[in-house]
Structures are given as structure tokens and as C-alpha cells.
Amino acid sequence: MSIPDLSPLANAIRFLSIDAIVQAKEGHQGVPLGMAEIATALFTQHLKFNPADPTWPDRDRFVLSNGHGSMLLYSLLYLTGYERIPIDEIRRFRELGSRCEGHPEFDPASGIEVTTGPLGQGIANALGMAVAEAYLNARFGAELVDHYTYAFVGDGCLQEGVGQEMISLAGHLRLSKLILFWDDNRITDDGSTELSISEDVAERFRVAGWHVIEVDGHDIEAVSQAITAARWDTRPSMIACRTVIARGIERLQGLRGGHSGRLHPEDADAARRALDWPHPPFEVPAPVLGAWRDAGRRSQGDYDAWQQRFAALPPSQRAEFQRVLEGRLPAGWREVLAEYKRRALAAETLPSGITISAEINDMLSEVLPERMVACADLEAPMSHKRRLKAFSSDDRSGAYVHCGVREHVMGSLANGMAAHGGIIPLSLTYLAFSDYERPAMRMAALMGLPVKFVFSHDSIGLGKNGPTHQPVEILASLRAMPNMLVLRPADAVEAAECWEIALEHRSGPVTLVFARQALPLVRAAHAGDNLSRRGAYLLADAAGGPRAVTLIATGSEVILALQARALLQAEGIPTAVASMPSWELFDAQDAAYRASILPPGGARVAVEAALRFGWDRYLGERGGFVGMTGFGASGPADALYEKFGITPAAIAAEAKRCLSSQS
Amino acid sequence: MSIPDLSPLANAIRFLSIDAIVQAKEGHQGVPLGMAEIATALFTQHLKFNPADPTWPDRDRFVLSNGHGSMLLYSLLYLTGYERIPIDEIRRFRELGSRCEGHPEFDPASGIEVTTGPLGQGIANALGMAVAEAYLNARFGAELVDHYTYAFVGDGCLQEGVGQEMISLAGHLRLSKLILFWDDNRITDDGSTELSISEDVAERFRVAGWHVIEVDGHDIEAVSQAITAARWDTRPSMIACRTVIARGIERLQGLRGGHSGRLHPEDADAARRALDWPHPPFEVPAPVLGAWRDAGRRSQGDYDAWQQRFAALPPSQRAEFQRVLEGRLPAGWREVLAEYKRRALAAETLPSGITISAEINDMLSEVLPERMVACADLEAPMSHKRRLKAFSSDDRSGAYVHCGVREHVMGSLANGMAAHGGIIPLSLTYLAFSDYERPAMRMAALMGLPVKFVFSHDSIGLGKNGPTHQPVEILASLRAMPNMLVLRPADAVEAAECWEIALEHRSGPVTLVFARQALPLVRAAHAGDNLSRRGAYLLADAAGGPRAVTLIATGSEVILALQARALLQAEGIPTAVASMPSWELFDAQDAAYRASILPPGGARVAVEAALRFGWDRYLGERGGFVGMTGFGASGPADALYEKFGITPAAIAAEAKRCLSSQS
Incomplete structure (x- = not known):
């Protein structure tokens, strides 16, 4: 099928989205109608994926950061043949129990790589995925790990601070396999983007070291060519796609109401006439569906070749790759913690709480190469660097990510690493500044991602820096968060136990808090048992x-x-x-x-x-x-x-x- | 005193800071030593202030956003003659009970305009002050309100998402009286800034519409000329000051340890020799102190002229200005709420919770011209716009600030407005996204600022948008915050009561949460009394x-x-x-x-x-x-x-x- 024939494929997205939103009586048509051509270009020409094996480790990652446009994603998943997203789920869009929820909820088996909705999180997750890919690529080689990370993004994501932090950090790290598509429709919920922004967004990316391409977002061929150019460039790429919000709904397109103004059956009828789409609601004509299903099988060759390479690996290498991808811990990790306990019990003096954690992590370095440490530029938590190299634009084998004073993107990129798989991410700062990354912590809890949020300076015990730096309400606010396991060890023995618990804990994030001040031993007895458990x-x-x-x-x-x-x-x-x-x-x-x-x-x-x-x-x-x-x-x-x-x-x-x- | 003679004044800052930090055995010398000349240029040549009347309403505002450099501020306050910061307070830097705390803590009577420490907050507060100034200037005229807002800022503040949001929004709003000084020392706590940032920071400001001037931050005359240029420009200005961190401490200057590496008495001795400063610790020679005290009296003429203009005002205008500056509510405001209660009791149906709040605010508009509404681009909270005009680059009389999808800077700018005085700020978004502005809410609580944080979509009652948008832990996390008053009204009567409480409450921030869904009346009885109180x-x-x-x-x-x-x-x-x-x-x-x-x-x-x-x-x-x-x-x-x-x-x-x- 040549490129010019793809517009019916885009319209299939468009009408599935319209029909589902009309039926649900609410939803956000702006994105799926505005980005239908962009998605068609990506999914039919470039994306490496296999709907028959959604969690294939070397798939390209796709993140819909503007998650309110969820019907775009659900349409793509149905059209390309993901078993868990049949047409009936789309008919039940936004109904209780449907996999087609109001916003995409983390479900890799259905092709949903991360939960998105709170703006800015998705692109910051995508940054984490790209970091994970680069690290695993360095560790396991391009035969096993060599994929792109694509994200769709709206104006809101880019206005958010976390989005800005992401732009700056991704440019700095020169993550060339990270490709964003900006839905430049000049409309937000509030009206024209001119109400709240004057800057040249493309230029802001260029300043940060990004490769920027500007295209007509409704020209499938132009978008496809831009993707090709983006894939070749050695910088992260941002494809600025000029679009018309809610394109296809004449009453709303290009207007503020296009974002999420109520769609009525008459709107759907009018669109059908205007776009020459005579098919009944929720019906995709067989040739179009067939073309989409072919697109879903497009990567079969890559997939088979990858499986062959994987099968041909030496068993130990295959097992190690499988182990880290499945998040299983290696032999010997518990012994490291036991050894640390023994050393602590024999030590004459013990260091600060946070240094105890650093020492434990230092010892774990050798047995846990899948651990990556992200740190927001503070001295005490930085003690977790020790023997680690920096992950940088010219060395992808480093496991320590200098995040700068950007706590929010640090937390979100840790989520992205965990969602990618193959990495145990740590995120490190002072406890008082956990508030800066709290939206990311909430997303980790909601998704059940095994991120380790590690904090120092956990109370007034930090002293003279004063109340801004002294958490008093923060333990309560984190204990209040569902699915967040909070651990506050009393000494080196409990610290080793808490790290054991934290590493075992796979069903959600962990918050580990440590004192800035010294923690003398209080637990000499029963140190062989993990009583903290x-x-x-x-x-x-x-x-x-x-x-x-x-x-x-x-x-x-x-x-x-x-x-x-x-x-x-x-x-x-x-x-x-x-x-x-x-x-x-x-x-x-x-x-x-x-x-x-x-x-x-x-x-x-x-x-x-x-x-x-x-x-x-x-x-x-x-x-x-x-x-x-x-x-x-x-x-x-x-x-x-x-x-x-x-x-x-x-x-x-x-x-x-x-x-x-x-x- | 001609400009070339000012270097002893800068060194006075330098040595007070060194002596205090040596004595406290901890502190952050990087900023006071690196920005001493910049501060000297600003405080001796440009800043409009009166240490004898620290809260003079038309003073220029000065914010030390890189608050860890607190000794810079305390030195300036002592040197220019603020009574509440005598030399003995500086000797007790970082001791319990000293006004010279580890980080500056809000205390306008001492010349401390806002609490700073958590990075990025200060410059975002400064944005709020500049908005407040522009609005009050439009309302009361330049005879009463016509001042600049200056802020010192380090790399950390600018890396933070909230800092990036501030850059974007301030450029958009073209706040020409906002002037930042960037301490471009290329060092952070972690080491070289190259570890975490590659972008051209000056260019990032230019993209956002700022006027940028690059100078040698140790050349007092050059800095002073830059300030003059900045004051004349019609855009917000960023003066990029190339500096040497910890300048004067040979062992540390220009290095990572310059930030907060421990200073010893030997360092102070060496600096005294190198900079030819033979004076004992904590002693400023009389001519230098005299010159500083003269600087503190430099604005006396402006001050006297302002007092004359103020005294010459018609009594009603003078009273109104005093009223809003002191935060007193006008006659008639309670009657508006009583009238709303009566209407609600007579209504046949009632709208959603958040719309009830919007209706109340709509009615309050006429009696409360000092109320400004900041909103993060969401439809339901936007209902609070109603009859308000937008505050924009070409109309400063609008009371509605379109913040874009930038919740964090919204909260921090509301804090800045409250700290400025003369404004009752509201900050509006969905409750689930309060986490994005939580660091600002914490600062409001810590400072005791009367900001009204208003939220809609307060529970699962928002429905189909799903768990990302549904607060479940957030009420608890806000109730856990000290000095935060949380109000969740049940119906229109309680909503009016809660707004009455919120407006009366001056000793700290208020969180008001409203349902997305309709709130039927439950409180017909005793509607004349404020039972919610x-x-x-x-x-x-x-x-x-x-x-x-x-x-x-x-x-x-x-x-x-x-x-x-x-x-x-x-x-x-x-x-x-x-x-x-x-x-x-x-x-x-x-x-x-x-x-x-x-x-x-x-x-x-x-x-x-x-x-x-x-x-x-x-x-x-x-x-x-x-x-x-x-x-x-x-x-x-x-x-x-x-x-x-x-x-x-x-x-x-x-x-x-x-x-x-x-x-």
C-alpha cells in the first residue's frame, strides 16, 4: 500500500474515536482527531511492535503523553490487533470495568506502556525508557536491545515544569532514539495557547540540543519522512506537527471546544458525510481493517530475527537477560546484605543514616548491575554514587544519572525505567523535596512500579538548614498514599533489612527514608532475622x-x-x-x-x-x-x-x- | 563615592559571610562570596528601599531565590541598617532563635520578603510580586505603586521545573519591572554544571521573550550599567553574571567545594591576607559601614516624596489603599455571602460544587477588587473567570491570570502576590493536581501567607476520567500539613460559609475543595449562622x-x-x-x-x-x-x-x- 492511500486508515482512527466518545457522552476528541495521520504514519511505517506479543522486550515504546486523547491509543491497539482490546472494549469506552478507561492505565499486555493523564508525566517516562534502552543496549548489545521510544505530546505537557525539565535533561543526555511528536494545534482547554504562552516552542527544544523538524501533521507522507530523519539524527528529535484540533468535526475543529466539547450523534453524522465514511458506528470496512492488521504484522521479520538471536545466545547470557527483564533478583544478593549486617555489628562507629544506605548500595553494586541511580544534585544522597560511572552522552554504561536539580523529572524517569523493564531504578534527594517529585511517586503507586524512592535528611535532625528542609508532615503524606510502602529504619541492621524488603517488593514503589545524622546501633539481637519484615x-x-x-x-x-x-x-x-x-x-x-x-x-x-x-x-x-x-x-x-x-x-x-x- | 571605590563594600559582605559561616561551622559561602559585587551594585546604586521602614509599600522587592546563600542577605540587611538584624544576630547565624536562620525565613519587618530554600520558589514568588505590582499600579496609579522586583538566582532554581515555568510565564506576561541576576558560576552541589546541563541558559530566556544582558559579575560598574539597561527595557530582564563561586577563598573558589565545603578559621585568615582586609572577625571598618549606611538612606528622597503623595490623596483613596495593603476586608463582603445563601436556599436546582464556588466568587467580584485569580488551564475551575478580565501584557487591570498548564508556578506566584500585599490570591486547579503545586502550598503554610488554594474534582465523584484524576489520599496529605486550613463544604450554604471563613483567615493558607458533581442542599436550617466555623x-x-x-x-x-x-x-x-x-x-x-x-x-x-x-x-x-x-x-x-x-x-x-x- 503506497503512502497516499493511508488516509482511510487515519479515518478509521477518527471514526472509532468519534463513535466511542459519542457513546460515552464524554471524552477528548481533540487528540485522536488531530493526531490520526501522525499515528498512522508512525504505526504503519515505523513502529517496531508485535500485537501478538505485546511485551516483546525489544519493541519500540510508544507513550501517549497527552493521555486524555486515550481513544487514539485504544483505536490503534484495536486496529493493529491487540487481543485484549477488541471492539467491544471500545464500545464500552469509559464504562466501569472496560480496559478503555478515561485515561490510559498501565497495562503492557494490552499495549499500554504507562498510565498517562497528569500532564508531562508521559514524556518524562519516555525519557526514562530511552535511558533504560541506552543502558541495556550498552550492557547486552544491539542484538538484544535496540529500539526507539516515541511519545505524543500536547501543549500542556510542554508547559508543565516536568516537561521542561525533561526537555533540558534529554537534550543534555543526547538520547538520539527518543522521538517526540508535538500536537501543535494552538488550543488548550482554556482557549488559544496565546492566552498563556508566547515562546517559540520549537526553538526552546533547539536551545536544549534537540533536533527539530516542522511538518504538516495531516500529511502522512511528510510525517513519515520526518520520522525517518529523526531516526537518523544523533540528537533526540522533536517533530513539530502543525495540526487542526478535532479535525473532521466541522462545528469544533480548530476551536477551543475541539478539546473536549460534547460530541453528539449529529456531529458523527456530519463527519461521516464530510469525510465520505458511510460505515456504521464502530465498523471499520474490511480492507481498511485488513491494512491495519497488516501494519500490526509489519515487524514480524524483526521479531523472528530477534527471537533467533535470543535463542542463539549462550545460556548464561540468555538467562541473565531474562532475569533482569522479569525483575528477578540474582543469586547472592541476600548474602551481601547479611555481610553488611555483620560488618555493621562489628563496626566501632557508624556513619549517618544516608551513608549507611550508600554503603549498602555500594556493596550491592557488584551483584545488581541492573540498578540505576538517579540523583537530584545533593551532596548527601550523592554518596550513593561511589563506584558508579555517570550515564552520559558518551558513555551509556554508567548507572548513575546526574539529574540536576530536577526532582520531578527524576521521579518520572525512574518510573519510565521501571516500566521499560530490565532496570531497578533508585531516585534520590532530600525528604523535604519529595514534594517536588510527588506527582511521579503517585504515578508509581498507581501503576504498581517497583521504583525505590530514597531520601535523606528525614527530620529536624538535619539541624541548621531550618524548616524548609525539615520534613514534619511528609512521612504522613507518603504513608497516606495507597500502594506506597514506606520504610524508616532505625539503624544499620534495620537499614539492611529495609533494603532487603525494598528489593523484594515488586508490586509497587518503596519509599526509604534515612537520617542525615548518625544512627547508632540499636539492634544487636536477632540480627540474623529480618524482623523489619x-x-x-x-x-x-x-x-x-x-x-x-x-x-x-x-x-x-x-x-x-x-x-x-x-x-x-x-x-x-x-x-x-x-x-x-x-x-x-x-x-x-x-x-x-x-x-x-x-x-x-x-x-x-x-x-x-x-x-x-x-x-x-x-x-x-x-x-x-x-x-x-x-x-x-x-x-x-x-x-x-x-x-x-x-x-x-x-x-x-x-x-x-x-x-x-x-x- | 564613585563606583570604583565600591569594592570594599563588597568585601564587607564577603567577610561578614565568611566569619559567620566559620563560626556556625556550616553554611553556604558560594553565593555571598560569588555575588557580593552584584549585591553591592544593586543595593548601593539602584534598589529603592528604606531600612528604617522595611515594609514601605512601594519599596522595590528583593528576593534571594538561591536562599542557601542566606548570609548574603543577612550581611546586606545589617550593613544597610535594618534594626532587627544587628551584628549580634549575624554572630549567631544558624543558632537556635537567631533571625539569621540557615535559610531566609519570611519576615518583612526584617527585610526578608519571602522564605527561600527549596529551589525555584523564590523566582516564582518574584513573578507573583511583579504581577501584584503591575495590577496595583494599574489600580492605584504610579504615584502609589511603581517599583521593581529583583531576584538573585542560581543554576538550581533555573533547572527546576517551577523555574522553567516561571521563565515561560514571565516572558509571556512581559513583566518589564522584573529583573533577575543569574549567578552563573558553573558549579552546583554535584560538581560542574556540565554534569547535568548543556543548554545555553541565556538563550533559553531569550526564547521566552526575556531581555538578556551578559556581564562580569565581579565588575560592579558593569553590573550597575546592566541594571540601568534592564530597568529601561520593556521586557523582563535577566542579567547573566559570570561569577567565580566562593570568590576570595583560594582553596575553594571556582570549585565544587566552594558551594558549601567546610570553612575553617585558616580560610578566613588566608582570605584576609589575599584581599587586604586586616579587620577582626565581624568588624566592618567605619568608613565602609558608613558608606553602606548611606546606601541604606539612599532612597530617603523617594520615600519622603511617596509619603507626601500618599498624604495628599483624597481620604477615601488613601483608606482604600491602606485597607488592601493591610489585608482588611471591605464593608459589605459578608452581606454578599448572606445574599448568596438566600439565593441558594430559594433555588430550584443547584449546580456542581465548583460552580457554586464560581458563583460566590462572581458575586464577590464587585466588593473585592483586590482578589486575583490564577488558574491552570482547566475548564471547571475556569468558571471562576466569569466577569474578570485577563491580566495580560497589554492590560494590567485584569484580575485573572491565565497560568497555562503550570500548576507549580501558579501556586508560587500566588504566594508572591500574598507576600507582596494588596492582593487576595486564588490558585485554581483540580484537586488531583494539587500535588504539582504542593511545594508552593507548603511554603504558603510555612510563611503563613493568606493564599486561597481552590480545587475542583475532589473525589471519585468526577467519574470517568479515572484514577489519575481522582484524589483519594490528597485530603489526608493536605490535612497533614501544618498551618493549612482545609475546607470541604457539603452544599451551597456551607460553601458560602467556607468562603467566609477562608476570607477571614489571614494567618495562613486555606485549601477549599469542591465536587465536580452537583451538591444538593443539605443545610436549610440555621442558614443564618455560620455553623461551619x-x-x-x-x-x-x-x-x-x-x-x-x-x-x-x-x-x-x-x-x-x-x-x-x-x-x-x-x-x-x-x-x-x-x-x-x-x-x-x-x-x-x-x-x-x-x-x-x-x-x-x-x-x-x-x-x-x-x-x-x-x-x-x-x-x-x-x-x-x-x-x-x-x-x-x-x-x-x-x-x-x-x-x-x-x-x-x-x-x-x-x-x-x-x-x-x-x-
Whole structure:
């Protein structure tokens, strides 16, 4: 089929989208109608993919960053023959239970590479995919990994800060296999883009080192030629596609209402007449569908050749590639952590919390070549660099990505790496700045991506830098996030345990928080078992009688709880201390175990250099709390603990107050 | 004093900074040492300010966006004669209780215009100040408002997404009185900027429509000339100052360690020798201090002339200017809200939650000309535009700022407007995207700025757009933030009450969340009183006997609680319903009032289409919860409420379960 004949294929996208949106009574027609030709050029002429094996590791990745245009993606998946997106799913667009959800939701088996909707995330994920591809290409060779990453993007994604960070970083890293298609329709939800932007977007990309091509986005041949040029260039490419939003709906095209103004059956009828598309709703004429299905089989040769190369690999290399792609951990990784525990127990002094994490990671480097570390330019977290080389424009074998002071794209690119597969991504900054990457963390939680978000400077314990840098509410805000596993270890032994948990955890992201200050050992006993795995455990039991009170603490405050216990025991009050590195893991234990840690009706005091918010669930009617009640302050850490009353004496006093309350 | 003689003034900054940092044993010398000449040029030749009246409304605003360089600011404030920053405060830099905190903390009376530290915030605040200035200039005339906004900025601020959003939006709005000084030292915490950025930063500004001047940042005269040129230009200006980080400390200057590597007394000694500064630590020689104090009095003429113009104003105009600058509300504003309540009570049908807020704001427009609305390009929140004109490059009298899809800079510019004074800023988007502006919201809370953060689409009730757009954890994450007042009204009456509370609230930011879906009236009774002010109140008391159970609900779920009450009452279970628009306000009530709403030991069920996280504090031992347990889904709102079990029947069942539990 020659290029000029492809317009019926584009119209198939157009009418499936119109029909689904009319039926759903809502949706965003702007993108699928405006980008139908662009998608046709890409999917019929260039994209390397196999609908019969959607997760083929060397497929090109396709990201619809302007995810509100979801019907574009669903149309393509149906037309090219993805089994999990039959026409009936499209008929049920936006209905409960349909795979054709309002926005694309992560489902690689259906051809949906990432969840998109919050603007800017998709292109930043695409950056992560391109980094993952380059790293794996360097590691396994082009026979196994050699693919492009394509993303469609609208004005909104490019206005977002995370989008701007992505432009800057991708240009810096010169990721030549990353190709964006900008839907330059000059319309946003608000009206003309002129309301909010004056800059030359293409020029902004050029400044960042991108290769930019400007084309008519409705000229399939021109778009296809642009893709060819983009694939040859040694820079990342941005194809600026001049388009008409909602093209085909005369009443709305080129106008603000084109974005998501309500479509009526009359609009569909008018479009059918205008575009000479006499077919009933949801019906694609056989020759057109056939041409699309042929497009879906276009990469069969590449696919077969790849499978042959893969089968011909030495078994150990094949197994290693399979292992990292499936996210299985290598032999020996647990032993590394056990060895670290032994060293820590034998050490005379121990470094800061974050350096403990760095030392653990340093030791893991040799057994976990699939680990990549992204860091937002801060000294303490940078300790995780150690022996790692930088991933750079001239060395793709480096596992450390200097993200610059761009936390948001750092988090989103970590998501993209995880979605790509073959990489265990770490994202590193101070805990106070987790807010900057929080939208990415939320997406990791929603998609269930195994990203490790690692933070230092986890409390007022960081001291003199003051309240801007001191998290007080942030632990609560992260514990509140569904499917986010939060770990706050108390010492080197728990840190090794938490890293073990974090690496095992595959069903979602993990947040690991570490102190800036030194964490003395509190866990000499039972260091051979991973007690952190139960979320909370008795670190010191009550002595001299039945337990009167339980102190529950996390992280750097566990040692204060132990000191408070000594005060209380000296007064004859049998006191237990529970260390609680993770709420989520504790909540997952059975009732009997939970009651063994927190006996019903007992007096309890929680201790954490953070706000009480959320702690009440563990406190019961006779519970108390020692921690922060507002933002921190600038001063030496010791003075701050004193000022805010987080001391052994204050904990002991609170315990006695709780004991004197009625049971 | 002629320009060539100013280098001792710069060195005074340099040595105060060195001495303070040596004494504190930590700090960031890179900025004060690298920008000393730039600051000298600005503060001695151009800045309009009066240390004797730090909050003079028409002062130029100065923002140190690279806030880690705080000693630069403190040095300037001491040298120019701000009473609240004497030399003793500088000696106590970074000690607990000193006004010279690790990072500058908002304190206009001391000359600290905003808190800075989290990178990018300061320049985005400066954008807000420049918008406020332009709007107030249009409203009150140049006799009262005509000043510049200057900001110092490092590479980190410009790498941040929020910084990039700021560049784009400021260029678009052509804010000619906004002047940035870029500390182009080619070093970040991580090492060379080449590790993470390749683009030509100056060119990136030019693309966005900025006037860019490149100068040697250590040449005071060149910097001063650049400022003059910048002041004349009709575009915002960026003065790219090529600098040597930590200039003066030979061991560190121009190197990575210059940023914040530890300074020792020997470094200070060596610098004294190298720069011929024989004076003891913390001592500024009299002629130099005298010259600085003269600089602090340089604007006296401008100040006196302004005071004369102000005194000569017609009393009503003077009073109005004073009113808005002091943040006092005008006569008649409460009546507008009362009138809205009356109309709502008489209406046959009521619109969506967010439209109710828009209608209220529409009515407020006439009495509150100081209200400015910033919106991130989304249709529902845009309803708050109504009769407002756009604030644009050619019309500064518009009160509606089209921010584009740039939530983060929107929040930060709202903070800047509030910090400037004379404006009541609203920031508008969907609640799910509050995460994008969360770092700005945190800064508003930390500074205690009266910004109104308004959100629509507050739950799964938004329906088919799916889980990316459905907040479930976000209410908890905002309630967890210190000094953030969160309001979630149940209907039009509560919406008017919550807007009354929000406008009265001056000690910090407010988050107002509204449903996308319609909110039928639930509060016909006592509509004359603002019951929301107590945080929670009894909307319906138990009937037919002593109260057996209390249902507590917020926002769109209040009506479900009322329906559940009907079911329970029909079964003979006396059931009360408490509407709880605000946790923070309820927590501030006395114990007796709280007990009247939530009787101790009573059975209680909280109902909210969000996670339980945080609710336990109100539930007690016999409490239950009906709400979400994870992320949402894509489907019609009704189907989602059914799927997730947030229904009157489910609430009634949960109430009975709680009743059957032991008390």
C-alpha cells in the first residue's frame, strides 16, 4: 500500500474515536482527531511492535503523553490487533470495568506502556525508557536491545515544569532514539495557547540540543519522512506537527471546544458525510481493517530475527537477560546484605543514616548491575554514587544519572525505567523535596512500579538548614498514599533489612527514608532475622513484671525510646519498646501478631520526630505521642530535639501520663 | 563615592559571610562570596528601599531565590541598617532563635520578603510580586505603586521545573519591572554544571521573550550599567553574571567545594591576607559601614516624596489603599455571602460544587477588587473567570491570570502576590493536581501567607476520567500539613460559609475543595449562622431516643450520611449526622463542644470518598469508616460509589456493626 492511500486508515482512527466518545457522552476528541495521520504514519511505517506479543522486550515504546486523547491509543491497539482490546472494549469506552478507561492505565499486555493523564508525566517516562534502552543496549548489545521510544505530546505537557525539565535533561543526555511528536494545534482547554504562552516552542527544544523538524501533521507522507530523519539524527528529535484540533468535526475543529466539547450523534453524522465514511458506528470496512492488521504484522521479520538471536545466545547470557527483564533478583544478593549486617555489628562507629544506605548500595553494586541511580544534585544522597560511572552522552554504561536539580523529572524517569523493564531504578534527594517529585511517586503507586524512592535528611535532625528542609508532615503524606510502602529504619541492621524488603517488593514503589545524622546501633539481637519484615517488632521487652506501657518509635527516635525505657524501668515501670520501620507491613500482619506488639487496652506512646497525623490508629484510648506539632526551626539538631520536647524525659513523662489515664 | 571605590563594600559582605559561616561551622559561602559585587551594585546604586521602614509599600522587592546563600542577605540587611538584624544576630547565624536562620525565613519587618530554600520558589514568588505590582499600579496609579522586583538566582532554581515555568510565564506576561541576576558560576552541589546541563541558559530566556544582558559579575560598574539597561527595557530582564563561586577563598573558589565545603578559621585568615582586609572577625571598618549606611538612606528622597503623595490623596483613596495593603476586608463582603445563601436556599436546582464556588466568587467580584485569580488551564475551575478580565501584557487591570498548564508556578506566584500585599490570591486547579503545586502550598503554610488554594474534582465523584484524576489520599496529605486550613463544604450554604471563613483567615493558607458533581442542599436550617466555623456541627440530631450512633461526613458524602440516617431511624436506631467541613476548625473547639458532637464512647461512622488515613483520631474504640481503600477507577460516578461501597446502605450496615461492638 503506497503512502497516499493511508488516509482511510487515519479515518478509521477518527471514526472509532468519534463513535466511542459519542457513546460515552464524554471524552477528548481533540487528540485522536488531530493526531490520526501522525499515528498512522508512525504505526504503519515505523513502529517496531508485535500485537501478538505485546511485551516483546525489544519493541519500540510508544507513550501517549497527552493521555486524555486515550481513544487514539485504544483505536490503534484495536486496529493493529491487540487481543485484549477488541471492539467491544471500545464500545464500552469509559464504562466501569472496560480496559478503555478515561485515561490510559498501565497495562503492557494490552499495549499500554504507562498510565498517562497528569500532564508531562508521559514524556518524562519516555525519557526514562530511552535511558533504560541506552543502558541495556550498552550492557547486552544491539542484538538484544535496540529500539526507539516515541511519545505524543500536547501543549500542556510542554508547559508543565516536568516537561521542561525533561526537555533540558534529554537534550543534555543526547538520547538520539527518543522521538517526540508535538500536537501543535494552538488550543488548550482554556482557549488559544496565546492566552498563556508566547515562546517559540520549537526553538526552546533547539536551545536544549534537540533536533527539530516542522511538518504538516495531516500529511502522512511528510510525517513519515520526518520520522525517518529523526531516526537518523544523533540528537533526540522533536517533530513539530502543525495540526487542526478535532479535525473532521466541522462545528469544533480548530476551536477551543475541539478539546473536549460534547460530541453528539449529529456531529458523527456530519463527519461521516464530510469525510465520505458511510460505515456504521464502530465498523471499520474490511480492507481498511485488513491494512491495519497488516501494519500490526509489519515487524514480524524483526521479531523472528530477534527471537533467533535470543535463542542463539549462550545460556548464561540468555538467562541473565531474562532475569533482569522479569525483575528477578540474582543469586547472592541476600548474602551481601547479611555481610553488611555483620560488618555493621562489628563496626566501632557508624556513619549517618544516608551513608549507611550508600554503603549498602555500594556493596550491592557488584551483584545488581541492573540498578540505576538517579540523583537530584545533593551532596548527601550523592554518596550513593561511589563506584558508579555517570550515564552520559558518551558513555551509556554508567548507572548513575546526574539529574540536576530536577526532582520531578527524576521521579518520572525512574518510573519510565521501571516500566521499560530490565532496570531497578533508585531516585534520590532530600525528604523535604519529595514534594517536588510527588506527582511521579503517585504515578508509581498507581501503576504498581517497583521504583525505590530514597531520601535523606528525614527530620529536624538535619539541624541548621531550618524548616524548609525539615520534613514534619511528609512521612504522613507518603504513608497516606495507597500502594506506597514506606520504610524508616532505625539503624544499620534495620537499614539492611529495609533494603532487603525494598528489593523484594515488586508490586509497587518503596519509599526509604534515612537520617542525615548518625544512627547508632540499636539492634544487636536477632540480627540474623529480618524482623523489619513484620513492620514492627519488640526491640526490648518489659522487665520486672507484666508490661505496663509500650513505646513505639521509628528511625532515629528508636534510641530515644530505649533511653526513655531505661528511665521508666528505673522507676519500676515495666516498659517495652517496639521499633516500627513500616506501618504498611505491620498492618498486613495478623491480629494476634499485632496484639502481641500493641496489647489491646494497654498504654502506648508513639515517638517520631514528625507530626502525630495518622498515628492515632495505633494509640488506642490510652495512647500518647511525642513528636512535632508544627514546622521545625533552624538550629543544631540537639537543640531542636530539646526545643520540641522529643527527649527521653519527655517520653517517660508522656508514658506516665498515659498510665495514669483510665483504662 | 564613585563606583570604583565600591569594592570594599563588597568585601564587607564577603567577610561578614565568611566569619559567620566559620563560626556556625556550616553554611553556604558560594553565593555571598560569588555575588557580593552584584549585591553591592544593586543595593548601593539602584534598589529603592528604606531600612528604617522595611515594609514601605512601594519599596522595590528583593528576593534571594538561591536562599542557601542566606548570609548574603543577612550581611546586606545589617550593613544597610535594618534594626532587627544587628551584628549580634549575624554572630549567631544558624543558632537556635537567631533571625539569621540557615535559610531566609519570611519576615518583612526584617527585610526578608519571602522564605527561600527549596529551589525555584523564590523566582516564582518574584513573578507573583511583579504581577501584584503591575495590577496595583494599574489600580492605584504610579504615584502609589511603581517599583521593581529583583531576584538573585542560581543554576538550581533555573533547572527546576517551577523555574522553567516561571521563565515561560514571565516572558509571556512581559513583566518589564522584573529583573533577575543569574549567578552563573558553573558549579552546583554535584560538581560542574556540565554534569547535568548543556543548554545555553541565556538563550533559553531569550526564547521566552526575556531581555538578556551578559556581564562580569565581579565588575560592579558593569553590573550597575546592566541594571540601568534592564530597568529601561520593556521586557523582563535577566542579567547573566559570570561569577567565580566562593570568590576570595583560594582553596575553594571556582570549585565544587566552594558551594558549601567546610570553612575553617585558616580560610578566613588566608582570605584576609589575599584581599587586604586586616579587620577582626565581624568588624566592618567605619568608613565602609558608613558608606553602606548611606546606601541604606539612599532612597530617603523617594520615600519622603511617596509619603507626601500618599498624604495628599483624597481620604477615601488613601483608606482604600491602606485597607488592601493591610489585608482588611471591605464593608459589605459578608452581606454578599448572606445574599448568596438566600439565593441558594430559594433555588430550584443547584449546580456542581465548583460552580457554586464560581458563583460566590462572581458575586464577590464587585466588593473585592483586590482578589486575583490564577488558574491552570482547566475548564471547571475556569468558571471562576466569569466577569474578570485577563491580566495580560497589554492590560494590567485584569484580575485573572491565565497560568497555562503550570500548576507549580501558579501556586508560587500566588504566594508572591500574598507576600507582596494588596492582593487576595486564588490558585485554581483540580484537586488531583494539587500535588504539582504542593511545594508552593507548603511554603504558603510555612510563611503563613493568606493564599486561597481552590480545587475542583475532589473525589471519585468526577467519574470517568479515572484514577489519575481522582484524589483519594490528597485530603489526608493536605490535612497533614501544618498551618493549612482545609475546607470541604457539603452544599451551597456551607460553601458560602467556607468562603467566609477562608476570607477571614489571614494567618495562613486555606485549601477549599469542591465536587465536580452537583451538591444538593443539605443545610436549610440555621442558614443564618455560620455553623461551619466550628469545623463540625450536628446537621441532624438523633430522634426517638438517646443518640445511638453518630455519622460524620464531609462534602458530597454528607447527603449519603443523611440518607443512611433515614434507614437507621426507620429501624429504630436514633442516629445523628455531623457535617464536618474542617478538621482543623473542629480541633480548635473546646472539649465540651467536641464532646457534644462526638460523645465519648459512642458509636461513630465517618464517611468520606477518600482514604481512612487520619480519621482514626475521631473514631474512638467503637468507630467505623466508609470510604475508599485504594485508588479509584474509570466509570460513571454512581457506578463508582456503588463499586467502592460508599452508599447509604453500606453506611447503615457499618453503623450497626459498630453498635454491636463492645463499648
